[in-house]
Amino acid sequence: MDIDGSIKRIIYDGYERLILVEDSNRNEYWLHFLQYEEYLENKEESNILTVGQKVLMRVYLNLVNDFKVYNTHPWPAEGIIQPITQSPHSIVSGIVRDRLDDCTLVCSVGGIGELLVSFESEVSIEVGSRIRVSGELWADIN
Incomplete structure (x- = not known):
């Protein structure tokens, strides 16, 4: 993103x-x-x-170690929530659009766009899955 x-x-x-x-x-x-x-x-x-x-x-989501896959409705609305003041800690809900490797996914996050999600360990999450993940928003400045 x-x-x-x-x-x-x-x-x-x-x-x-x-x-x-x-x-x-x-x-x-x-x-x-x-x-x-x-x-x-x-x-x-x-x-x-x-x-x-x-x-x-x-911007990408890094250090992800907590996630949930939603197979049935209701699932959380797509988006980014930062529940801790002055913290990059983020809870992101979206749809998996691509799987780059065993630790990295690309997720569609509502009207925000596509976000790279980097897990701390290997995960088995299918493309098309609706997920909710917790991690830190990191940035590379151009």
Whole structure:
């Protein structure tokens, strides 16, 4: 899933970044990523990222170790929920569209688009299955 939006908040910890991004539809997402170009601590300000900056990011769900497959109705509405404040922890519901390998799926997530879902271990989930997974939203900034 690609997000074209702007940064609303940034939390720094060494090379790690936690950012709040707002997309063009006014959806907000907390995203985690690593930025090896700049090490920051003790409330230092970044020379690379700033609040208000426009960004284009490839977003994926990582560190997935909890999931449920729904074979019968009712199943959860497709989408992304972030139940913990200032956290990339996410609960995602969608339909499996492709299986890249034993640990990686591509899911359709409602009107949001397709999201790469990376599990911590091998899973046996069929293409076409409706699933609900928990993990962290990670980003790669272009």
